Amino acid sequence: MAKWGARWPLTARRMGSRGLLSDLALRKPTKQSSTFAIHTAEYAVDGNYGTDLINNECTHTNMNDINPWWMVDLQTVCLLTSIRILNRGQDSSGIDSLNQLRDVTVTVWLTKSTVNIVYGFFAGPGTLSQVVIIDCPTIPEGRFVKISKTTEYLTLCEVDVFGLAV
Template sequence: MNVFAASSYLLCFILMYSYGQLLPLTSDFIKQGYVSESMDEGVFAVHTLEIKSLIECALRCGMNLLCNAVDFCFLDGLYTCRFRYGHANLSNTITQCEAYENTASKDCPDGLFLRAQGICKINTDECQNDPCLNGATCTNTPGSFNCTCDAGWTGIVCDEVVSNRALNKPAKQSSTYTWSGVTYSSNLAVDGNNGTDFVVDKCSHTATGENSPWWRVDLQAVYFIKSVRIFNRGMDKYGIDTSDRLRDVTITVGLTESDVNTPCGVFAGPGTLSQVVDIDCSSVPKGRFVKISKTTKILTLCEVEVFGYSA
């Protein structure tokens, strides 16, 4: 062995024993950006180089100023440089090592999450990039995110339109109001017109003297119900405002017409002029019939939309 090679080997041994520590040969080295262990001196990262020569490894690990805290060179098919957290990696760019830890048998530190292969990885907040669309709410999860879609939207990022399952479907109500020769029947709430002028656009309306009125739609198929949208009455052409009648509303779902009692959600109210009320069914109940009921008199619905997916 020539003097240069011997010096290089010696350099590696010096590096291996620097700080008085030697990594066991059985340690599990992982790809760039991961570490095998965390010691008192700090978190260590590894970078596998495309190097097949111990001499070159010693030169590049030990003499590269960007790698000023390297401990040793180690052969694991290719040679690996190991260096301390906060120092540059060897990818020809000056970047910090990421604080990863091999921790298959213990919990990850704060700010990290455990991957399937038993490696802790820095948990970034994906919601900072606003991935959820159309008014959806983003919730950060370990390594990913979830979008809670507004009514009418679905998909991973809420970019897919959900069909209104109630449109032009058969509807019934507990009683019907008639005024000036116009019958304000239940089907007016599913006719596709979401205008809120009671006189011009026409809305469903129960009889004025009835207590605890209800309205019900037959979706003609079974769905998992995600949400119900109600268009409340607005100011009519006569300047009458009765929007506050929409209060104490309960939404229920059922598989049969005689048993529509599975809770979906509630709206306490009172409603406001032309208010669009979205009621999320957090339990995603399964049913064919959707019922809207209230404990006070008069139920007026300018339009009802039901969103869900096939059961």
């Protein structure tokens, strides 16, 4: 299993006097619009940073899902500073997944009944095993984080949400 270690810029991981921010999404409840085979939503927050869909258990919505989404419930309201998405890499099966991470919108909201706030957008296309960092200088409050697209299926190998619980 690969480790992130020093790949993250230290300035993006620090906030206030409490030191390094932890991943607020790690092992939290997740959902997705559909599931392809065994590639369930919780794989994006399992702490496994491998990028092989089959060997490292990434998420994957159904191939015919044309409005796919993935969501995590942080279980408490948080001030969010950045969201990091790990793109799928080269599979052991040899499938080229280079263009799958594109036109991705990240939204956040406080409760299921409130209006969501667009946190960021990644036009892509992503590169194999790319880490996409979406920072938000306004540091919005949110409990739910959703990643969605309006084209083809969605595959995520890991999603980290950084910030502080309110």
